[in-house]
Amino acid sequence: MADESQRPIVVKRIKKGGHGHHGGAWKIAYADFVTAMMAFFLLMWLLGSVSQGDLQGISEYFRTPLKVALAGGSGSGDANAIVKGGGQDLTRKSGQVAKVEEQERSLEKQRLTRLQQKLRQRLEQSPVFKDYKNQLRLEMTPDGLQVQIIDEQNRPMFDSGSYRLLPHTQTILRELGRELNEVSNRISISGHTDAKPFSRGERAYSNWELSADRANAARRELLAGGMLDEKVLRVVGLAAADPLNRQNVFSSENRRIAIVVLNKETEAAILRDGLPADAAAPVGAAGPTSSGTP
Template sequence: MENNQPIIVKRVKKNAGGHHGGAWKIAFADFATAMMAFFLVMWLMSSATPEQKKAISGYFQDPIGFTESASPHAIDLGGSPTPAPDRTLNPEIQDLTDSQDVDIDADQVESLADKLERERLELVLQELQNKVEENPELQRFKDQILFEITQDGLRIQIVDAENRPMFALGSANLQPYFEDILLAMADTIRAVPNKISISGHTDAKPFVGRGDFGNWELSANRANAARRALIAGGYADEQVARVVGYASSALFDRNDPFNPVNRRIDIVVLTKKAQRAIEGEQGGEEPPAPADGAAPGGAANEPLPAGQVRERLNIFEEGALQFDQLGNQ
């Protein structure tokens, strides 16, 4: 009898490529992310300061107090977050808001201010020297214009020459070229906030004239005439700290009291310390008399181009008040 039952053949499809699905990729990505986070935490722990570590610890112990009181970030470039006293859940966390005040050393502030001031005066000196070199009229008298930095500021000395006096004989009338020198300097001197002192000097030759008028009166009158010329050049009158006559008591050339260079006008752009001394405050000293054979001084560094000097002077003019205010606190 014939068997008509159908024959069923099962064929099993084998995976020749060995593909097991994409689950392993997700697991590997999670592992890589975890490792990256681990090394990031290790880097933060090695580079963070003790204060930052304390802030991080406080954040994880009491996130509510930290997020409500300050920055929502555990580490902020603007400062470390601190817990809010009225919202913190952990009373043992130290309130970081009561940080200790940083004491500013008064001597350090004064030293920084003096350094800035000296650099500013050196720039003024170089600008004045550049102006003398650039101006053909002033260049003719550059041997009579002396510059130096002293402990009390920038000293500008304009001295007499044998055949080229600054004033008419025995009077306080300015010669035209001397007036031009003062007018040219006024624009540069007023670029700094420092006050100035103006002093007049004569040689040892006695003044021949009225009995009640001598070298003391003559030197004071000449210093005041120089002040008027600077004011005419745009310099503020309130920036003049002192106008004084020394007669022949502080000779430029002590070996030759009758040397024409002893007849001179001194303009000192004062430091703040010297200004306070003049105004009766504590500190500062009287400007010393020039040494015998004194020569024009200058900045020790290489001279800057004229344009760069003027640019830096403008910067100092804007920033000087900040140091003055800091030093007065």
């Protein structure tokens, strides 16, 4: 009994409160998560930078790795590296530019087509054009919408051998001037004659000067009708170099004024390259009349 009374008494005290220190395991898990997210976004960036040919090569490699490694698949040789410098894909950028340009060409063609339809409707309905619609021709060309005013044997546009417009031609051109403001495109005006030469020969006042003077007279009437001056890109005289009736170069229908509402591509080419050497002719002053009817 004495031994039991002398045995030490052990008291266990339990502290309630904080959870204590758990160690650094959470930091390792968080670092793994951040690393995985960085790898994911890096993969997304790489896939966005790889061209279509590279993607096809990678796909073929994982489908048949041995075949691609030994012989090379259709996509394995499409590019020298999986990531071309890690920058933007210039091929893709060029394709986007080409797509935008194609859309612009399509919209422009629609605008010119609407203008053509409106002018054709005016020819059919307007009393101004009623008697002259056979002398007006509308057609879409590679350069844009072309409007031609053509001589008739009994109803010419100009006095014989002169650049002076007859009253009905002035009326037609002024009406056209108002309509051409409907689009922002610039225009080209060219004068044409038949092949009948002047009595004094080509070294004096000739069909070249006459056609240029007539084109310039047409320009003035378009402006008088309300067309903006900045819409005119060029005024040229082509004499008999581009006959409408090639079987009969002396035909009255070769005497005409051609107005082209230029598309943007042709306008840019004219501004870049200038006038063709064989198309440009000096705009001469008023010259003498001839015995013929160029």
